[in-house]
Amino acid sequence: MPLLARTVQAPLHIDVRRGAVADLRRILADGRISAGGDVAVVVGPGLGEQIHDLIRPTLGAADVYTTAGGTLDAALELAEKLRSRHYDAVVGIGGGSTVDTAKYAATRWAIPMVSVATSLANDGIASPVASLINEGIKGSYGVHIPIAVVVDLDFVDSGPDRVNRGGIGDVISNISALADWELAREVRNEPVDGLAASLARMGAEAVLNHPGDMSDDVFVTVLAEALIASGLAMAVCGTSRPTSGGCHEIMHATDSLYPGTASHGELAGLGALFCTFLRGDERRFTEMSACLARHQLPRTPGDVGLDADQFVRVVEFAPRTRPDRYTILEHLEMKPNEIAERLAAYDAAVAAR
Structure with missing residues (x-):
């Protein structure tokens, strides 16, 4: 008798712990996401400099992009920047607006996206939805579910x-x-x-x-x-x-x-x-x-x-x-x-x- 089952899209890698951002290179390699660290890292203006300092020693091949606002325009602007060269993945590091902006931009070019949450404000960190503001109104946009979800408890602990x-x-x-x-x-x-x-x-x-x-x-x-x-x-x-x-x-x-x-x-x-x-x-x-x-x-x-x-x-x-x-x-x-x-x-x- 044939067995019937469904295929469910789910992250390949989930990691919730302290020190995850500093250990991002190993997480990407062990998860078979990026062996060489050729990724686009997306950060918000608030934690951007701190995150850049943490990842630079081990992710030297990464390009770091800063985004702000959580708007559809910001996501489209980021998407255009992602066309500059090939990336193994887009890594969005930050709160909900930063992660959602990265999710939408990555989906535009079918690039795998890694969600690295530094706060726990809502369930958008692992969802197939990006909440973005367009002409002053927040809307929900379907995106590909993140290929990996990482939560750094050090950043959560130090956040509001x-x-x-x-x-x-x-x-x-x-x-x-x-x-x-x-x-x-x-x-x-x-x-x-x-x-x-x-x-x-x-x-x-x-x-x-x-x-x-x-x-x-x-x-x-x-x-x-x-x-x-x-x-x-x-x-x-x-x-x-x-x-x-x-x-x-x-x-x-x-x-x-x-x-x-x-x-x-x-x-x-x-x-x-x-x-x-x-x-x-x-x-x-x-x-x-x-x-x-x-x-x-x-x-x-x-x-x-x-x-x-x-x-x-x-x-x-x-x-x-x-x-x-x-x-x-x-x-x-x-x-x-x-x-x-x-x-x-x-x-x-x-x-x-």
Whole structure:
């Protein structure tokens, strides 16, 4: 009897540890990515000089490019520079905007891309998606999944604590996104990919129930691996469905209506908690609220500087950010007065915990 299986695109190499950037030459060689170090290294303006000093002794054949802004124009400009000569790979080192710019530019010329994360703000470090700003609006662009994913815990440890804690909110929002996916299956008969759901759920559960914090290498490693697993979940099913539901609709709506309010992960965590409350899932609401509070992440609109009227507008606008997606927000079809009533009850429920 023939065996049926799927072929899943996944990184050839994953490495989460301290000292990874300084050891990049060996990582590229051992992973059969670049034996001679003929790579294009892409860095952001913030850490560029420090990273250049770390890699230069062992990656003398590399060209280093600096990019800034996380815009589509910056990615296209970088792509043109990559045509200067042959590269074994493009190595994006930095935060989300730097890595996404490198992912998009590398995909333009079908060059393998290595993602080297120096922060843990969201699950973009291993996803087949690049979030880039075009004409003032952030959009999601399909790209090839990184051939390798590296997380340097030294850089994570020295980075802004708030930025890294945002990744916690992004990971646990998977729980809400998966509940929305199940709702879409029940109501609209939308297929759910079990493997993608399992990858997204495992990482979220690991972070949700871990007693550590960002000062604990074990917890930070679990968080990094959970973010990578979220990226793989998206690659498995070819959509962001396992990691993005009403929680991310709220995040995108906030970014559109009130840009600069909070980070991606902070808003995703807040949106996930609110959507979980709307579902009436008391157990999950209690678990997620406790996790967000433990890691000093926002739980109410007031925590991110939004008043009740502003958040009502956000929730009303949110379904427009993903017209093809069915979540608890589309299911309830709440009018502004209904949203205001639910929000008041939500604020009281959070305050009681």
